[in-house]
Amino acid sequence: MNQLEKLDNSMKQLYLDLTKYSEDDLEYKKTLSTLNQQYQMCKLLLALGNDGKNNTYYFKYSDIGAIETILTSAGYIEQSKKSSTR
Secondary structure, three states, X not given: OOHHHHHHHHHHHHHHHHXXXXXXXXXXXXXXXXXXXHHHHHHXXXXXXXXXXXXXXXXXXXXXXXXXXXXXXXXXXXXXXXXXXX
């Protein structure tokens, strides 16, 4: 299991752990912070591993879209701006 796969699996578990707590709970905030740290590390590893060729990593365990949504809602990451076309 490589680093990205380990982070992928860990982010899945952290995301599932969030459902155990209310948003006001200190454990929720700690778990969310840890999830953000792992997400940022994952993005960094993906960027470092990108050599412009076919180095795409497909998330096997975590729902990266759901993780990005919860991190965006919590203010950890900015919402990606989609270009509007007419």
